[in-house]
Amino acid sequence: MRRLALRTLRDESLFGRGDRVLVACSGGPDSTALLHVLVMLRREIGHEVIGHGVDHGLRPEARGELALVAELAEKLGVPFEVTRVDVEPGGNLQARAREARHRALQDAAVRRGATVIATGHTADDKAETVLLRLLRGAGPRGLAVLEPRAPSPVSPSGADSPRDLVRPLIRARRADVLSHLERHALVFARDPSNLDPRFTRVRVRRELIPLLTELSPRIIEHLCALADMLGDVCPSEDPMGGLGRAQRGAIERAQKKGMRTVKIRMKGGRELDVTFPAGKIVLNEKK
Template identity: 40%
Template sequence: MAALAPPVAAIRVAVRRALAGLPGCRPVLVACSGGADSLALAAATVFVAPRLGLVPGLVTVDHGLQTGSAERADEVATWARSVGFALVEAVRVEVAGRSGGPEAAAREARYEALTEVARRHDAVAVLTGHTRDDQAETVLLALARGAGPRGLAGMPARRDLSGVPLLRPLLSISREQTRDACAVLGLRPWQDPHNTDPSYARSRVRADVLPALVRALGPGVVDNLARTSRMVAADNAALDDLAEAALAAGRHPEGGLSVPELAGLAPAVRGRVLHAWARELGAPPGALSHRHIAALDALVTDWRGQGPTDLPGGVRVLRRADRLAPVTLD
């Protein structure tokens, strides 16, 4: 028997680790665009999933943003059926009219579609093909935005997608490995022109910034950035646990939060408490920025009799003596 090619073996091992422990006899869905990363992930999943008692499924999303996108989605679906996927869907989504830039709008539409399919088939998880290189790019973009620890933590290996587990098995796998795996398996990946379009910040990081760092600092910089994200994510998790306990302890008997309790917290914990409380009050998480939390923090640490702080979603908070309280709008 011929030895299994190293990139194919590495991706299968990564998928097996991600799927270990999931309840069997239910579908696990791969989100596949037809690019090298998701195609290599799909090829590994259709091999690994049945051996773990899971039903391999694949969803390809047509965003309708490029000529021939429907035909390409059909080609991916046809390939998936031919290699043994038991459940295959090609889904068309509408991107136009959504808030945010084109990347954010497409991502939102894609995740909505994946969630809908996963719920309809009672899937145990959805897998995406984000790689170590994607993680490094995410960290660099977060640095450029001044996103703080949550941004530097990058993409989690597992997150909740509206009640459906979203898994990223390939965060330890390089983009080169996925391309090599496709070549070994005789797969022909689709090259998304958006990935090289300089109008997108991620494309510029991919084409110019990260290669420049590799030339200046050596090839290990990609792995170092990805490893940094894992370490920051672990620190974030610990701080989040402290903040959860502090939020519970900081409730004021008359409602809101106790200023003395907040003032006694470390700044990193207090910021998380205020962020979580603002979300409780109805502020949309995606719209809450550093300046909003800094304004809340000033009500605790720099109180000079200032008026209410306005948060996204029409939420207002003011200080009443020794507590922070939401303003009731009549």
């Protein structure tokens, strides 16, 4: 896995000598392996590593999971901090927790002078996300998911520019992660929500992927290759990138009717005002 991460870092120019990398750590297997691998690669790349965890206050186990990361970070000689955020129970809980986590990481990156934020996404995560987007009717650009380097979905709380997200493990399989953890005797936590079939991603991971693997043993590689190809042919500046079919349809119909603006609802309950200045499509988040 170390070689896979090094090749991805170099091929994609994710960061270089002198850069400070903030690693998003939850205590789970992926982020634990990521922290360890990036520390191992410091001599070759010449970067700095700092760790950061976010406690959403939704699970009492999270405090202990982050304590595992803090212990590992101390052994590795890596600074580590935790941000605690308040996410109230209710609708769209996962989406709101994700947004709060991203903003906390952005604020931490600004405060600590980090140039990028590294997350532990793997090839399995990428394949699962492609399938989830297909189930939701995403268009071609919406299937170009989890690129090695991508802009942040949120901005920091202040006026600073958002830090890009980088994914050094995006070419590694989940099995590679587990092998790395076992080889180096690294302790990690398991989030019970990853086994909860109420979440669509869990059913995709535990039911759909195994079925597709029976039909095509290399389905993970095929889905990742599809996402990469679509990322190459669909411009990332596509203003409707990542929107679902219904949202894109509403925008296209409004544009054809000559409407000046149309409102669309995003996942998580956010609303966007879409305008059409000089024939262009501009998405504006409602405050």
